[in-house]
Amino acid sequence: MKLDSSISAVVTGGASGLGAATARRLAALGVKVSIFDINPGAGEALAREIGGLFCRVDVTRETEVDAGFELARRAHGQEAALINCAGTGNAIKTASRDRQTGTPQHFPLDAYERIIQINLIGTFRCIAKSAAGMLQREAGPDGERGAIVNTASVAASDGQVGQAAYSASKAGIVGMTLPIARDLMNDGIRVNTIQPGLFETPLLMTLPDAVRTSLGASVPFPKRLGHPDEFAALVESLLTNRYFNGESVRLDGAIRMAPR
Numbered sequence: 349m350k351l352d353s354s355i356s357a358v359v360t361g362g363a364s365g366l367g368a369a370t371a372r373r374l375a376a377l378g379v380k381v382s383i384f385d386i387n388p389g390a391g392e393a394l395a396r397e398i399g400g401l402f403c404r405v406d407v408t409r410e411t412e413v414d415a416g417f418e419l420a421r422r423a424h425g426q427e428a429a430l431i432n433c434a435g436t437g438n439a440i441k442t443a444s445r446d447r448q449t450g451t452p453q454h455f456p457l458d459a460y461e462r463i464i465q466i467n468l469i470g471t472f473r474c475i476a477k478s479a480a481g482m483l484q485r486e487a488g489p490d491g492e493r494g495a496i497v498n499t500a501s502v503a504a505s506d507g508q509v510g511q512a513a514y515s516a517s518k519a520g521i522v523g524m525t526l527p528i529a530r531d532l533m534n535d536g537i538r539v540n541t542i543q544p545g546l547f548e549t550p551l552l553m554t555l556p557d558a559v560r561t562s563l564g565a566s567v568p569f570p571k572r573l574g575h576p577d578e579f580a581a582l583v584e585s586l587l588t589n590r591y592f593n594g595e596s597v598r599l600d601g602a603i604r605m606a607p608r
C-alpha cells in the first residue's frame with residue numbers, strides 16, 4: 349500500500365516507545381494517524397505534534413475499542429492500516445521461595461491472565477475489529493484492502509526467567525499471524541508481526557545507564573539497543589511491500605536471549 353494522505357492508520361500503544369515512533373513516521377509520510385492508548389497525557393501531546401487523533405482506548409475493553417474505531421473512522425475514514433504496539437510485561441517465576449521466609453509461592457494466575465488479556469487478546473480484538481472495517485474498503489492494486497502489523501517479541505521464542513506470561517502472550521501473537529492472514533486472504537488484507545529484540549524505549553530507559561550499556565553490548569551487531577525509528581522503518585516496509593504476508597520477523601541485531 350502507498351503511505352500518503354489518502355489513507356489513515358490506527359496505532360495502538362501509540363503514546364510511547366515503538367508505537368510513538370511508528371505514529372511519527374507514518375504521520376511524516378502524510379498518513380492520518382489515530383493513537384489508541386491508556387495514557388492520555390502523552391497520547392494527546394503526540395497527537396497534537398503530528399496532527400493526529402488521540403483516542404483513550406484500553407485494548408482489553410471491548411466498548412472502548414469499539415468507540416475508538418468509531419471515533420477514528422469518523423475523523424479519518426476507514427483505516428487502511430492497523431499497527432498493534434500496545435503491550436506490557438511482568439517478571440514473576442512460575443514457582444519460587446519467598447526470599448525472607450522461604451515459603452513456597454507461585455505465579456499469581458490473575459497476573460498471568462492480565463498479560464494475556466493485554467498483549468494477546470487485546471491484539472486480536474483490534475485485528476478482528478479493524479479487519480471487519482477494512483472489508484468495506486475499495487480494493488487497490490492486487491486487490492489489497494488493508495495491512496496489519498503486530499508487535500510480538502524475541503521472547504516469543506527465547507523468553508527469560510520470569511517471562512512465562514509475557515512469552516506465552518507474544519508466542520500467541522506469532523502463532524496467530526499465519527492463520528489470520530489465511531482468514532483474510534480472499535479479502536486482500538495482509539497480516540505480519542515484528543519480534544523486536546532490545547529497543548531504547550521508556551520501558552528500558554528506567555534501567556540504570558550501566559545496565560543499558562551492558563544490554564546494548566550483548567547484541568552481536570550493531571552493539572547497541574535498537575532505535576524506535578528502526579522499528580518504525582520496518583513497519584513502513586511491511587505496510588508498503590505487498591508480497592510480505594503471514595510472516596513474523598525478528599528485528600534484533602542477531603541477539604538470542606540468555607536464560608537471565
Ligand code: NAD
Pocket residue numbers: 360361362363364365366367384385386387405406407408433434435436437466470499500501502543544545546547548549550551552
Ligand atoms: P512502552 O511502554 O514505551 O509503550 C507501550 C504503550 O502501550 C504505552 O504507551 C502504554 O500506555 C500502552 N498500553 C499498555 N497497556 C495498554 C492497554 N491495555 N491498552 C492500550 N494501550 C496500552 O513500551 P515499548 O517498548 O514501546 O513496547 C511496545 C511493544 O513492543 C510492547 O508490546 C512490547 O511488549 C513490545 N516489545 C518491546 C521491546 C523493547 O525492547 N522495547 C522488545 C520486544 C517487544
